[in-house]
Amino acid sequence: xxxxxxxVYVAGHRTENPRSLDETYEVLxxxxxxxxxxxxxxxxxxxxxxxAEFDLHQLSVDDALAGHQRAKxxxxxxxxxxxxxxxxxxxxxVEFGELHVFLGPGFVVTIRRAESPDLxxxxxxxxxxxxxxxxxxxAVLYAILDQVVDEYAPVLADLQSDIDKIEDxxxxxxxxxSRRIYTLLREVTEFQRAAQPLESxxxxxxxxxxxxxxxxxxxxxxxxxxxxVFKIVERLDTFRVLLQNALTLQSxxxxxxxxxxxxSLSEAxxxxxxxxxxxxxxxxAQTEQTKRISSWAxxxxxxxxxxxxxxxxxxxxxxxxWPLGYPMAVGLMFVMGGAxxxxxxxxxxx
Numbered sequence: 283x284x285x286x287x288x289x290v291y292v293a294g295h296r297t298e299n300p301r302s303l304d305e306t307y308e309v310l311x312x313x314x315x316x317x318x319x320x321x322x323x324x325x326x327x328x329x330x331x332x333x334a335e336f337d338l339h340q341l342s343v344d345d346a347l348a349g350h351q352r353a354k355x356x357x358x359x360x361x362x363x364x365x366x367x368x369x370x371x372x373x374x375x376v377e378f379g380e381l382h383v384f385l386g387p388g389f390v391v392t393i394r395r396a397e398s399p400d401l402x403x404x405x406x407x408x409x410x411x412x413x414x415x416x417x418x419x420x421a422v423l424y425a426i427l428d429q430v431v432d433e434y435a436p437v438l439a440d441l442q443s444d445i446d447k448i449e450d451x452x453x454x455x456x457x458x459x460s461r462r463i464y465t466l467l468r469e470v471t472e473f474q475r476a477a478q479p480l481e482s483x484x485x486x487x488x489x490x491x492x493x494x495x496x497x498x499x500x501x502x503x504x505x506x507x508x509x510x511v512f513k514i515v516e517r518l519d520t521f522r523v524l525l526q527n528a529l530t531l532q533s534x535x536x537x538x539x540x541x542x543x544x545x546s547l548s549e550a551x552x553x554x555x556x557x558x559x560x561x562x563x564x565x566x567a568q569t570e571q572t573k574r575i576s577s578w579a580x581x582x583x584x585x586x587x588x589x590x591x592x593x594x595x596x597x598x599x600x601x602x603x604w605p606l607g608y609p610m611a612v613g614l615m616f617v618m619g620g621a622x623x624x625x626x627x628x629x630x631x632x
Contacts, residue, residue: 284324286394287405291316294412303331310388316418317389320401324393332391336361338384346382346393353479355486360494361386364423364483367476368398368430371440376469378476383426385419392426399429417497423487424503427480431510434477438517441470445521448528452535460532467525474518477511484508577626585615 288306290298292315300306303319310317321328326347333343342363345351351365364383369376379396392401404425408415415421444466451459484504491501588611 284321284328285319286322287318287320287402289318289405291318291415294414294416296409303328303335307335315388318405318422319389319391320405321391321393323395329393332384336384336386336389336391339363342384346384349380349395351380351382353476353483355479355483357490362423366426366430366480368396369434369437369473369476370398371437374444375465376437376441376473378472381426381430383423385423388419390419390422399426399433401426401429404429414500417500420494420496420500424500424507427484428503428507431480431507431514434473434514437473438514441466441473441521445524445528448525452528452532460529463525463529463532467522467529470518470521470525474515474522477514477518480511481508481515484511573626573631577622577631582619585619588615588618 285303288300288303289296290300290306290309290313292313297313297315298309300309306317306319319332321332329343329347332338333340338361339358342356342358342361345363345365353367354365356363362383362385364385366381366383368379368381370379371377377396377398379394379398381395381399382393384391384393394401404422408422408425414425444462448459448463448466451462484507487496487504488501488508490496491504
């Protein structure tokens with residue numbers, strides 16, 4: 283049901299609970315009080331009905347139908363159009379709603395498009411204080427602003443808790459901490475866009491209060507809300523600076539860890555290169571020893587071969603009974619050994 287609550291007030295007291303918008307208009311004309319119509323996600327017909335009855339400017343009506351408006355205050359003659367961005371913390375994130383308020387002589391129309399704020403609490407508070415409610419539509423606007431700003435407080439506390447957790451996670455090498463910082467920074471930025479315009483909006487209401495004969499006590503209450511808004515904006519500025527510093531620190535820590543990993547890899551590479559150098563030197567030394575051993579083996583093989591041939595003791599060997607056979611065999615051994623020695627020496631094997 284788009285019409286959540288619908289009442290006509292006279293001297294701060296609820297006098298009638300109309301069952302339809304048309305009935306509300308009739309009662310308001312009869313009793314000349316103040317109508318407060320609360321709508322929740324209305325369709326175009328409901329919005330067009332109140333627009334026609336209270337002569338709302340078409341631009342403000344179009345904004346109310348389109349939604350997705352920034353926080354703002356616009357005045358069309360005696361009628362104010364206010365857009366507020368209430369906030370609530372749910373599922374580890376900040377959710378922003380949208381509330382449109384039309385107020386003019388003798389009426390207040392609220393169009394809510396999210397669960398927050400709970401305007402039933404605002405209505406109960408004002409109905410419990412007829413003196414305040416009797417101050418007219420401006421009193422309703424004050425109470426709505428006060429409720430929206432009050433609901434910012436627990437959201438700020440939850441954001442503070444999230445930022446404190448981020449500070450703990452920064453030094454734990456958590457891979458998801460950067461993504462969480464970006465998410466929180468985006469939420470804080472959107473929160474600033476919702477809260478910061480309230481400063482200028484409340485300032486504009488204060489400047490126009492005398493012109494539109496707003497009660498002095500109500501003006502004091504509005505200033506109190508404005509003080510709360512200043513504090514909220516200051517805290518949001520602090521949150522933004524903290525998150526930006528956390529993001530910078532996270533980048534520094536990541537770079538430092540990468541440098542340490544590169545240093546460890548470089549040191550490991552140096553150790554590995556040293557081991558490879560030692561292995562290469564050992565292999566070269568072994569190769570040189572193998573060359574020397576092979577060279578001497580080849581040199582010793584020549585006399586061994588000759589001695590083996592002439593030591594076979596066959597009866598029929600040409601040089602067996604030759605007087606120069608022994609000197610020739612020994613000389614051949616020295617000649618072949620010397621030739622091999624010189625050959626290996628030239629190749630630097632010896």
